[in-house]
Amino acid sequence: MIKQLSTPFMLALKARNLTVEIHHHSAYQMVLSNDAPFTSTINGxxxxQxxxxxxxxxxxxxxxxxxGTLNVVNVEPYSTVGLELASRLQSNQDFLVFNSPSETSSFFHLEKETFNIxxxxxxxxxxxxxxDYDERVSQIIEYIHANYANQGITPQTFAEIVFLSPSRLAALFKxxxxxxxxxxxxxxxxRHAILLTLSDKERNLTDIAYATGFYDQSQFNKYMYEMFGMPPKALKLNSDLIQIY
Known part of the structure; x- marks a missing residue:
């Protein structure tokens, strides 16, 4: 049996007065001005402006x-949205800069210039x-959505749910x-940790880390830095949630 699902794998945030250190991450990233132009250094x-x-x-x-304010969108590279972005960039093109709103609109095939993320x-x-996903893949996706906070999840956990070997399931899922x-x-x-961080700004970050399946705040900090170039505390102080897909 198959089940229809979509997997955008996308985090969209709005950041104010943003300054981040040099970093890199495993996602495609779009950074778009909401108002004033900004400065960036990319690959040196x-x-x-x-x-x-x-x-x-x-x-x-x-x-x-x-x-001003920047819209920051991180996209899992092998998701459907990530593959769509990849198709619009040349193979030897590591980045694309938009020097004006019209260039942004042209890239995204919009009818008019817009700052609207x-x-x-x-x-x-x-x-x-x-x-159309194999029913076993759908089962695993649903299990992860329901049990992501469980720190004890292992490849064997997934394999036992759908009665496949860990290697066969890994290949099928990929x-x-x-x-x-x-x-x-x-x-x-x-994405659940970011949702809690930005929707409940009084909540302790250590508590958020434990509640979303990270071993501690240090591990949460590590992955937040890899994804956004800043720790959760800085994200909390300078960002608002747009949407998590």
Whole structure:
């Protein structure tokens, strides 16, 4: 049996007065100005007074936006949205800079210039096909959504649910979703942690880490830094949630 699901794997945040250190992460990242232009250094190249950029995974970069607001969207590279972004960049193109709103609109095939991140996200989501997943993959996805906070999850846990060997299940899951099981689990934990961090700003970060399946705040900090170039505390102080997909 098959079940229809879609997997955008996308985190969208709005950051104010953003300054992050040089970092890189495993996701595609879109950074788009909500108002004023900003400065970034990407792969050692200084880009001043720009309105946005898209970078491939593992590309070193940092941002300085002392005025205005930036929309930051991180996309799992092997998700349907990630593959759509990859198709729009040349194979030897590590990043793309938008020097004006019109360049942004042109890239996303919008009818008019816009600073509206929702319009851009919807343009990407409109390209997502409905995916027909093997019922066993659907079972694992549903299990992860319900049990992501359980620190005891192992490859054997998943294998026992669907009566496959860990290696066979890993291959099937990667074939159908483009993501490894471990990355999907991490992405699910991280998005729930970010949701709690930004929706309940009085809540202790250590408590959030434990509540979403991380071993401690240190591990939560590590993955947040890899994804956004800043620890959860800085994200909490300078960001608002747009949407988690």
């Amino acid at each position: 190249k200084l880009c001043e 720009i309105h946005g950029f898209i970078i491939k995974p593992q590309v070193k970069h940092h941002c300085v936006a002392e005025k 929702y319009t851009i996200i919807n343009a990407l989501l409109s390209k997502i096909p409905t995916l 074939e159908q979703t483009g993501s490894s099981l471990s990355k999907y689990l991490l992405w699910t934990r991280l």
